[in-house]
Amino acid sequence: MTRWHGFLEGFYGEPYADGARLDLVRWLATVGGRDYVYAPKDDPWQRARWREPYPAGRLAHFAELVETGRDNGVDVAFVVSPGLDWRTGDEAALVAKLRAFYDLGARSLGVAFDDVPPGGADLGEVHGNAVAAAVAALPDDVRWAACPVDYATDRVTAYLAAFAEAFPAGVAVMWTGPAIVSPDVPASLANDLTTALGRDLVLADNFPVSDGPMAGVLHLGPYPAREPDLVAATAGVLLNGGPSPYAARIGVDAALRWWADPTTDARTHWRAAVAAVPGIEPLARACSSWLTSPGPDAELLEWAGAALRDGDTRLEEWLARGCRDGLPDTWLAELDPWLTAWEWEAFGIAFVVNALRGALGPGPGAAFAVAEVWRRLRSQERQVFGTRFAYYPVTGRDGDAEVASISGLVTGETLSDHVCRTALTLLARGGTA
Numbered sequence: 186m187t188r189w190h191g192f193l194e195g196f197y198g199e200p201y202a203d204g205a206r207l208d209l210v211r212w213l214a215t216v217g218g219r220d221y222v223y224a225p226k227d228d229p230w231q232r233a234r235w236r237e238p239y240p241a242g243r244l245a246h247f248a249e250l251v252e253t254g255r256d257n258g259v260d261v262a263f264v265v266s267p268g269l270d271w272r273t274g275d276e277a278a279l280v281a282k283l284r285a286f287y288d289l290g291a292r293s294l295g296v297a298f299d300d301v302p303p304g305g306a307d308l309g310e311v312h313g314n315a316v317a318a319a320v321a322a323l324p325d326d327v328r329w330a331a332c333p334v335d336y337a338t339d340r341v342t343a344y345l346a347a348f349a350e351a352f353p354a355g356v357a358v359m360w361t362g363p364a365i366v367s368p369d370v371p372a373s374l375a376n377d378l379t380t381a382l383g384r385d386l387v388l389a390d391n392f393p394v395s396d397g398p399m400a401g402v403l404h405l406g407p408y409p410a411r412e413p414d415l416v417a418a419t420a421g422v423l424l425n426g427g428p429s430p431y432a433a434r435i436g437v438d439a440a441l442r443w444w445a446d447p448t449t450d451a452r453t454h455w456r457a458a459v460a461a462v463p464g465i466e467p468l469a470r471a472c473s474s475w476l477t478s479p480g481p482d483a484e485l486l487e488w489a490g491a492a493l494r495d496g497d498t499r500l501e502e503w504l505a506r507g508c509r510d511g512l513p514d515t516w517l518a519e520l521d522p523w524l525t526a527w528e529w530e531a532f533g534i535a536f537v538v539n540a541l542r543g544a545l546g547p548g549p550g551a552a553f554a555v556a557e558v559w560r561r562l563r564s565q566e567r568q569v570f571g572t573r574f575a576y577y578p579v580t581g582r583d584g585d586a587e588v589a590s591i592s593g594l595v596t597g598e599t600l601s602d603h604v605c606r607t608a609l610t611l612l613a614r615g616g617t618a
Contacts (some may be wrong), residue, residue, distance in 0.1 A: 187328060189357070189387045189421030190444060191220030191259070192437055196396045198428045200225035203246050205430040205515075207253050214257035216438045216461075217445055221254060222330075222423055223247075224264035224297060232266040236278045238285065251290045260328075262293035268301035268334070273311060276318040283319055287327065294323070297332035297359070303587065304334065309344035313351025320353055330387055332359040335587070339363035339374055341381045342585040349382040357420050360386045365578040366399075366593065367391070368477050372414035385420035391578075392475070393436025394427035398576035401568045403432060403523050405465070406473030407455035408440040413447035431516045432523075435459060435469055464511025468520065471508070471527050471569040471600075476579070476593065481571035481600040489600060492538050493607050501538060504531040526567035530601045533562045537601075541608045552612040559605035571599035 192213055194201060201209070210221050226232055230239045239247070247263070254261035263286040267279055283294050296319055298312045316331045331352065335345045336359055349358060360378070362370035370388065379386055393404035404427070424440050426433035435458050442454035459469045470482045480486070491497035508527045509517060517524070537555050545551040563573065572595050579593030598606070 187219075187260075189220050189330070189423055190441065191218040191222065191423055192433075193222045193224065193389055193423040193425045195222065195224040195226065195264075195389070195423075195425050196394050196427050197226045198396055200228050201430045206250060208515075209426075209430055209434075210250060210254050210259050210261065211257055212434060213437075214259050216434075216458075217441055218259060218437070220260050220262060220293065220421075220423065221250075222262045222264060222293075222295070223250070224266065224295070226266070226300070231264070233269060235265055235267045235269075235282060236275070238282070244285065244289065247286065247291075248289045255290065260293050261291060262295060262328075262330070263291050264295035264297050264330075264332070266297040266299070267315070268298035268312070271298070271312070271315060273314075276315060276322075279315060279319055280322040283323060287323055292326055293328040293330075294319070295330040295332065295359070298334050299332045299336050299359075301334060304344055305585070306343040306347040308334070309342075309347030310351055313348040316348075316356060317352040320356060329356040330359050331356050332389070335585075336389070337361045337363065337365045337367070337580050337587065338378075338582060340582055340585075341378065342582075344585065345382070349384045354383060357385045357387045358382060359389045359423075361389050361391055364580045364590070364593075365391060366476060368409070368579065368592070370411055370415055372412045372418040375415060375418035379418070386418075387420045388415070388422045389425065390422055390440070391425045392440065393433055394425040396428055397578065399578075400428075401566055402474065402572050402575045403429065403468075403472040403520075403567070403569075404475055405432060405435045405459075405469040406475055406478070407451045408436065408443045409475060409477060410451065411443070411447070416444055416447050429519055431519045435462065435465065462512075462516070464509070464513075465516070467503075467506070467508040468523060468527060468569075471530075472523065474572045474597075476575075476577045476595060479572040479575075479595045479597040481598075481603070485570065485600055486603065489534070489604050490607075493541060493604065493611070496542065501535055504535060507531075523567050523569060526565050526569045529565060530562060530569055530599070533558045534601050534604050537604050537608045541611060549612075552609055555605055555608050555612065559601070559609075562601050562605070568599065570601060572597045573599055573602065 333348045424437045438458035439455040488500035540551045577593040579590040
């Protein structure tokens with residue numbers, strides 16, 4: 186089976202605009218991506234109204250998408266998600282939906298039962314039989330993937346065992362690691378699950394996606410730490426891009442570079458991905474935090490300390506250069522809320538540094554002004570230069586039951602938080618830096 190290596194449009198929220206999706210497929214080919222998987226949760230015909238045929242206009246777009254992929258060496262796959270209301274007897278409707286994609290030229294297809302109420306072995310068998318019916322009804326030249334209810338797990342649940350047992354061995358099982366968002370994905374675990382299930386696993390990695398309660402954080406940073414042996418332990422990777430189709434390219438590019446060359450440091454791959462997009466470096470450094478590394482960029486934090494202690498100007502000079510120069514218009518439009526947040530943070534940091542240096546004169550007024558600036562910065566919905574609050578869906582298992590983990594809660598300090606807190610501490614002592 187050909188390894189999966191590409192992009193998953195599988196988030197919650199408005200699906201991508203058609204033009205942006207076509208651009209993504211063309212771009213994906215330039216960074217070595219071979220697969221584009223269409224599975225947005227809020228496409229009604231993909232999930233909530235899955236039995237209904239796609240309107241002619243949508244099918245025309247999908248035909249163009251498949252053709253664009255073929256012209257660029259990218260395999261466009263389509264997934265149907267019937268799990269919200271699946272009933273035994275729905276097999277014909279599922280096959281008809283998938284056959285429509287096959288007739289457009291798609292040769293990679295999937296059936297997904299993610300994010301629906303859980304169950305035991307009986308439900309696993311029902312869902313697995315649905316996959317088996319689809320595989321049996323379509324020609325043999327289809328590459329298949331199936332997503333179970335228990336797609337985030339460190340063990341073979343009763344559901345998962347019955348699910349995998351029901352369909353042919355050539356169908357890959359989509360897996361997000363031991364959690365929905367997995368801080369780490371041990372290669373040994375992937376090997377153990379593959380052996381136990383007798384099915385290949387494709388890692389559907391929930392990075393750089395930033396929907397739901399982590400939506401305030403834009404993930405433009407390095408690919409999370411993964412073991413090099415994970416590449417050989419799986420049938421490939423799909424990166425869940427999230428709601429921002431242009432910004433997602435940084436994380437996806439960095440991740441695909443790592444999967445193609447896992448012995449090279451992830452930050453090296455990230456720097457190459459950032460360098461490939463003119464103008465993105467200021468925002469990428471400001472939005473480099475993730476679940477396991479929620480703090481601000483280390484060098485910027487060092488510069489901030491030097492500015493507060495010694496009057497060093499490197500941070501101020503870097504911030505003064507701004508964050509918009511060189512960015513393409515499409516990126517500017519998509520990222521404007523984040524760029525605006527960057528500019529407010531930069532203004533606030535410069536104001537606080539100058540207040541500490543005596544720009545507001547003697548007395549307590551400087552401390553009051555810094556506190557007010559800090560209050561306003563903390564009210565911003567978009568979080569840049571680190572993470573103040575986000576809840577990542579890190580999950581675990583209590584027996585077969587999936588449970589939430591408090592380890593997904595991030596309550597941290599951004600660069601401006603650090604600057605304001607340090608400045609207030611110094612000003613409350615009655616002096617300047």
